[in-house]
Amino acid sequence: MRRPMLDRRSLLSLGVGAGASLALPRGLSADTGKTYKILMLTFRGETDVERGFRDLLDTAGLKTEIISRDARRDIANLPSMIADLATLKPDLIYTWGTPLTLGVAGPFDSTDPKFIRDIPVVFALVAAPVQARIAPSFAAPGRNVTGAVHVVPTDVQMKAMQSFMDFSTVGILYSTSEQNSDVIVREVKAFCDGMGAKVLARPFKNDASGRPTAEGVEDMVAQLRADKADWLYLLPDTFLGTIYDRVTPAALAAGLPTFGAAELAIREGGALVGLVSRYYSVGQLAGTKAVEILARGTPASKIPIETLKRFSLIINMRIAKSLGIYPPIAMLNYAELVTG
């Protein structure tokens, strides 16, 4: 069987919902003279996301005054960060991640007055805004919130995995306590059913308080390999993210290639390959939303929440060499090779 050859464009645009064109609207770069005040709320300092956001506003020719405040990785700091909103009067609030966004804007169906409903909020790096009840749907947020989602659709990830190396069985380790993981496991199963492949989804063991533990993960990985898994898919599971250092060495020892859903999994977590949204590009995407709100006056409620149109393939060559599993040569045309 010939492995499906996908070029970067077709691979990376698979399964992505069609959205409005993201090209900068014409005439937007005109100097409108007004300086817009943006309150930027970050969770762990400024990252590439914010760089992309700022770069896009600059490119669009918007004059902005950005007030940046950081939660220092603690959501409890949020109230103090937005205490002076009444005097600050920002034209737009930028938020990083689900906790900050939810903390600022609240669920869409909440009537709690502490949530902000009169200032447009543009988020970046929220994985599942609908599940988190930030907005009722991607296409029409219907409220003062819109933004950029960074997760890569599951089926697009599966296709990338297949392009790297075809498979008949894929192994997954996940936490039963995480609703999001549950959804993704189901999506993986749906995709694999379509291509006639098997999914071995094994939950982590829970401790007495019902929280997942890393106990015996090495054996679980070895068992997946023994059960003929061709890939270990590292889904975006919060708990899994904390134990990469135990999972990937076990996979490497078992000769099991790993496909990571999060960028960190490949760069630092020892996964072989992954398809990710570039943080910089996610920031740019959020930037286009801000430009549309500020310069064009489109209400946030009418601007769809979107994912990127293209994603990036990252291959860890150190892992590839250890496993002796190399990417198809055509992938080198569009993959980023790291040696972390």
Added chain:
Amino acid sequence: MIGIGLRGGISAAIIVILCAALGMIAWGAQRAAVRTIVPTIVAKAESVGRSAAALVETAVEAGIPMEKLAGVPAYFEDLRSQNSELSEIRLTQGGTVLFQSGEREQPDWPQVRVPVAVEDGPSLGDIVIFIDPSIISEQVAAVLVDVAFIGVVALLIALELVALVVGARGVSVLAGVEARVRDLARGRLVRHEGADGDRLIAPIDRQLNALASRHAFARDEAERRGDARALATLDAVAAKTGLGSVHSVGNQAAAVVRPALFLFMLAEELTRPFLPRYVQSIAPASLPISPDVAISLPIVAFMAAVALCQLPFAALSERIGRRGGFMLGAGLAACGYVLSGLTGSYFVFLGARVLSAVGYALVFVSAQGHVVDRSAPSERAEGLAVFVRAIMVAALCGPPIGGVIGDRLGGNIAFLFSGGLAALALVLAGLSLPASQRRGGAHGLGLTDLKAAIQAPRLAALLFGCAFPAKFILAALCFYLIPVELQREGFSSAAVGRLQMIYPVIMVLGVPLFAALADRWSARAGFVAAGGTLAGAGALLVAFGTSPVILALVLALLGIGQAMSIAPQSALVADSARHVPGGHSAGVLGLFRLVERSGNAVGPAAAGFLLGSVGFVTSMMTVGGLVVFGAAAFILSGRVPARRDRGSPAAPEEASVP
């Protein structure tokens, strides 16, 4: 030889001679292509090889050992599928082949070798590519098909020129001579008029005139004597030999207007292939409309102006005379073309296109009026068929010529060229059309006419379910969506022009055929409905892809569908017209034209809007779906079965012109 005559004989000879000559040109083109284009294709293989080598180098630099490279055969296969002339690609190291895709059939096929080497390092191996010469020959053959197309166009134009010369007043002496010789050869002793005093003709005319006077004398004699039997014998002989009668010249109205009309239509058809790209180049970025709408707007404005001018110009051309109308229209259009070519402003260009459209409408109405005025009802269908032919041949020849002019000299020069053709048509019309007869009583259509017309049986369903959609889909697909899409895919204007030729070719061939069939089977309504359905369904094919082959198929189905429905459609309209009380049949025909042409105008506008908002495939499907829906509505309206009377034959009277 005598039967054909000098003019006919030389016309036939020129076709044979030109076929042979164009065959020679094609042979020369083939030779030239092999000598020049083939090495270029080989050079491309080298570029592919370098690209592959660069990728292998990237892999090696990333630490992948050469022999452990993954997916190399698949990558090579991909390169081969994109460049079909590459029969075999291999990666070799030393003497061994590491990876290979495809296999050459002959060991001596041309090959390209590109070394693989990391920067400043030693050679690691080679990419070797073998080229299949038979595929290159196929690619050359594809080019030659284009050349053959050009040959057909050249031949058609030569035939139009021949018709122009043969129909010219200057050679009427020859026509007289040939008529005399031909009549004698058939045993007809009729007298001929004209060409008095020509040295060669005079003796024949003397003989025939004398014979005629003797016959008259003999008849007088018989009459004087009251010899009924002798009279009968004389009359029988006269009827058999044509004695005493005067040779009548067939209806020349259509033949007279044909060359000028052909040139004029050619002027407009030239602009088709390059118009969208030209508009794109002059549309300023600051327009408050989307680029797609900006491109379609001049086309829409042109169609709309032509549609709107139909009714008022019918009366106008009658008032100022057909010749005057034609000349005025051609002049206006010529000015429009020149202005279109010279201006750099989008809005001036828009105005110039409208000016050309006004001229176009006036020329069309006048030329048609000329044929209708000067032909008896029984000759009308035939006359209009000649008229349609001129337009169709122009539609056939214009786009490829315009495409080449646009590609080689630029759109503005091509517009000036159109202006020149329109001016030439003006001069020709002035020389060939008979002096205008002004008519006082001509008046436009009143509202009552239209009201009466719309109440004619089943007419509304026909107009809005078939006539409007037919022109709508033609203008949307053939003149807008497909050219724009092909240009987006990177095809040249000339290639787009050749694809656009599919439609008129099928029309020229199909219209008479389907018209005859529809009449024979008394199935006009059926043909109209089936044609509409087919044309609409064709557009749905884009669901399977947008390759040029599929687009060609879409155009072919559109052509077949339209060819099926166009003549029966006008026959049905004519039928309806006869059922309108109070002699408002003119209103029905006028309404038909107006509705039809509105389809022309709305087509590109809707297409531009759709393309901008939902993309090419969905636009095509929407347009196709609407047309199928219209045909279905027409079928459903037909609870009254199609009339079986044959009052007006389904002749290709209605010119399918935008």
Added chain:
Amino acid sequence: MTRTTAVLIALFAMIAAACVAFGAYFAYATLLNANRAAVEARFAITAQRIGATAELASGLGIALPAQQTLPDLLRREARIDTAIRAIDVADERGHVLFSSDPDRAGRDEPAHPADSVSRVMENDLEARIGRVIVHYDPVILAAGAEALAADLRFIAIPTLAAAALATIAVGLLLAASLRRSLRRAADPGSWPEPARAALASVDAAHAAVLKRDASPAGGRP
């Protein structure tokens, strides 16, 4: 009539010649386009390679103007193929950011520069970020054009002359035949058979009527 015939034959010969010339020129234009397409396909591969690299870098957050490794890449690629004059990377407004030819950086490129192949580059938002423009040496096109023109001229000129001469020859033959028929038509005795038969039937009918009357009038004119 002689003059008319001569003019007619001349006109037809001209039409034949013009039609051959037209066919040859358009065949030339068609071949030229095919040649250009084949030439440009080669440079499109180069443009594609460079464009993909720049897109990758831009996805990593390195804005196009900041991709300082590009000039090296452009120079390397331009060196490989001697037919390449220069390779530019321009931003979305056509401003040349980098070029294999340092003098070209900073220029503004038109949307469709002559003798070049472009490839649009997009970022992860599918917005245009710029173009790669490969300028090739028009000499390779000109050389092809010249060869094509020479080859076609070699065939077309004799063909054109032959077509015109053949038309004239056929015209003269037809004219001679017409003249012969005319001359014969002047004398009823040499009329074609159907005409003579018709004449005989007419003569017979006339004779029947006129003889009965025994009138001196009539007879053969």
